[in-house]
Structures are given as structure tokens and as C-alpha cells.
Amino acid sequence: MTSKQPIPSVWTRQNREREQPALSRGQIVAEAVRLLDAEGVEALSMRRLGARLNAGATSLYRHVANRDELIELVVDEVYGEIEVPEAAGGEGWREAVATCAHSVRAMILRHPWTASVLGQVGLSYLGPHVMRLNDRMLALFEAAGFPLAEADQALSSVFAYVIGMGISEAAWLAMVARSGQDEQEWQENLRPTAERAAQPYERLHEQFVSQQAQHPRQARDEKFHYGLERLLDGLSARLARVESAGG
Incomplete structure (x- = not known):
């Protein structure tokens, strides 16, 4: 019997922070929206976003597992404007x-x-x-x-x-x-x-x-x-x- 694989999504994953991070999820998402607005979706990468935030990509991975999860977060963020x-x-x-x-x-x-x-x-x-x-x-x-x-x-x-x-x-x-x-x-x-x-x-x-x-x-x-x-x-x-x- 095979074990069930978790559904890959930021909304199905527990956020397991062990210490207070230097960056908040809100800061990361807000900067990602600014990057997307300025340069489009092709420009969005964890490395590029980390550079804009003066942080390594590792700091971002405390909050998001990958680029797909980041996109889930930015989409939800702009829906908040409606x-x-x-x-x-x-x-x-x-x-x-x-x-x-x-x-x-x-x-x-x-x-x-x-x-x-x-x-x-x-x-x-x-x-x-x-x-x-x-x-x-x-x-x-x-x-x-x-x-x-x-x-x-x-x-x-x-x-x-x-x-x-x-x-x-x-x-x-x-x-x-x-x-x-x-x-x-x-x-x-x-x-x-x-x-x-x-x-x-x-x-x-x-x-x-x-x-x-x-x-x-x-x-x-x-x-x-x-x-x-x-x-x-x-x-x-x-x-x-x-x-x-x-x-």
C-alpha cells in the first residue's frame, strides 16, 4: 500500500519556522508583486527576488518551498485589492x-x-x-x-x-x-x-x-x-x- 503524497501548495503545508526570520512573508510577497509589475512573470525567480530584498534565496525558503508557492501567494495578495x-x-x-x-x-x-x-x-x-x-x-x-x-x-x-x-x-x-x-x-x-x-x-x-x-x-x-x-x-x-x- 503506497502512502499518500501531500498536495504541493503553500496552503497545504505547515509553516515550520524555528526562529524569528529576518524577512517576513508579507515583505517577500510585497516585493514579488513589485517585481512582477515592473518586469513580468518571466523575471520572477527566488534568486532574483532574494537579491532585491538583500537576502539569500535560503531566507525565502523559510516561507515558500519553491517558485510555484510564491506565485500562489502573490495571486492571493492581489486578490486582496478587490x-x-x-x-x-x-x-x-x-x-x-x-x-x-x-x-x-x-x-x-x-x-x-x-x-x-x-x-x-x-x-x-x-x-x-x-x-x-x-x-x-x-x-x-x-x-x-x-x-x-x-x-x-x-x-x-x-x-x-x-x-x-x-x-x-x-x-x-x-x-x-x-x-x-x-x-x-x-x-x-x-x-x-x-x-x-x-x-x-x-x-x-x-x-x-x-x-x-x-x-x-x-x-x-x-x-x-x-x-x-x-x-x-x-x-x-x-x-x-x-x-x-x-x-
Whole structure:
């Protein structure tokens, strides 16, 4: 009979410190976020982070076993930036959920490196900031009138949309940043090529021409807002059926 292997995650491992370390986990995570924001996920290594903290990599290993655990910690850290309003019944739930959704998107765009790690971050849902966020979001849906099990499904649907859109935007903005241009310059330089590519396709070409004068940031904002509102429309309709069945 083989022994069960522990699940590799910072959240499943007991922190066994024998003495007061020179560095705290909070210091390590905060510096890792600064490194990621400045240079991207490819630059993150235990050696590089130790150098920025004027400490050897050994000091970091008191808190994290490897780079994967460090990424779990930094993801949980930035999730702590997300705003979640207090639960409100009636129509207030919709505005509260929208506020949280926009805050998640803003977090991803502040930390575009999340685009490359959110899908491979291990047991991220066990992090304290993620758990707090999920619990408070469930409270929003439950206060609106969704049963808890369906509140969980609604939460998953909203986050799937927001994270999917946010990751796409972050990847786009990272590509623009690598060009050394701002978003408007990039779009103007790309316009002749894009227009030629769209020329054989009537609807795509018409849409392309009609959006030429629009700033790309405005276009991204409008697209995100439209999709979120239609998702909330669907949840509102579903809530009305739940309430009708309950009555």
C-alpha cells in the first residue's frame, strides 16, 4: 500500500519556522508583486527576488518551498485589492456585483502578469483573500434571493466572464507595451494593415470603419460593460423565476 503524497501548495503545508526570520512573508510577497509589475512573470525567480530584498534565496525558503508557492501567494495578495460592497437585497445586489466585477478587471489590468498565471496557480481558492472575496460575493447573491448552491453558480459565471475578459485585455496591453507605443499609437499604426485584412468581409469592414475614431480604451470599456450587463440581465431573469417558484 503506497502512502499518500501531500498536495504541493503553500496552503497545504505547515509553516515550520524555528526562529524569528529576518524577512517576513508579507515583505517577500510585497516585493514579488513589485517585481512582477515592473518586469513580468518571466523575471520572477527566488534568486532574483532574494537579491532585491538583500537576502539569500535560503531566507525565502523559510516561507515558500519553491517558485510555484510564491506565485500562489502573490495571486492571493492581489486578490486582496478587490472591492466587495456590503450585501444588499432588492435591486442593490446588481450594482454591488457590478462594482466587484469592475474591481476584478481593474486589478488584472494593474497587474497584467496575472494573465499568464491565473490558469495555473494551483490551489488559489484556499488563499485567505480569495476565500474572503468568494464568501462576500456569495453573500451578495444570497441577499439578492439566490439559494446558496445557485449563488455559487452565479458567482462562478460572473468570475468566468470577468477573468476571461480581463486576461484578454491584459495580454493585448502587454503586447502593446512591448512595442514601446501607447495604445492609440499602436492602433493608428496597425490601421492600414487591419483595414486591408477586413476589406473582403463586408460586416467586419463596416464595423472596422465605424470604430476608427473611437479610442481603444473606450472600446474596451464599452465591450466589458456590455457583456457584464447582459450577464446580469440573465441572472436577474433567473432570480425572478426563483422568486416566482418560491412564492
